[in-house]
Amino acid sequence: MGERAYTVFDTVVGRCAIAWGVAGIVGVQLAEAREIETRRHLLRRFPDARETRPTPEIEAAIDGLKALLRGEPADLSDVALDMADVLPFARRAYQLVRTIPRGETLTFADIASRLGASGAVLSVGQALAKNPFALLVPCHRVLPARGETSGTLACGGIVSRYRLLSIEGALTGRGPTLLDALSFAPPRSTG
Structure with a gap:
């Protein structure tokens, strides 16, 4: 499965989180009412993820997510997703x-x-x-x-x-x- 990482980041709707592994992003958690709830939901889904700095590819995805939430056009269709656990x-x-x-x-x-x-x-x-x-x-x-x-x-x-x-x-x-x-x-x- 490989090691998974995550980070929390600011957006206009609040603090969101993203988790990734070697093959790409495994999950995004949009903002909850409080940051601790956002973290809790993400870590419930990915308990093995460790908080770390995003790679350049993940940082680009985060920038796209922030732009989209600001109402700006953002093409996220080429962001690598790890769908190994998806039916x-x-x-x-x-x-x-x-x-x-x-x-x-x-x-x-x-x-x-x-x-x-x-x-x-x-x-x-x-x-x-x-x-x-x-x-x-x-x-x-x-x-x-x-x-x-x-x-x-x-x-x-x-x-x-x-x-x-x-x-x-x-x-x-x-x-x-x-x-x-x-x-x-x-x-x-x-x-």
């Missing part, structure tokens, strides 16, 4: 989800259909619920159903799907605003 169906789903452009969304059914498994909508949802690569596999861009933006994400901490989609401009079609980036919940429906 084959989930691996295929994650690879497909990584191709969804910033500001766009698909549904669980869309992903299942594109994987050639249109009856596997539930399996897609289960795979995304276990996504260890928050933002690197942008599962926030995959909606349970068209227009359904509520809910928290796997490894999402306090960051909601709605908040991430707002930051990326997917909900407004006009790009993010400061109000969108600071919003924690969707606006109430008026109709």
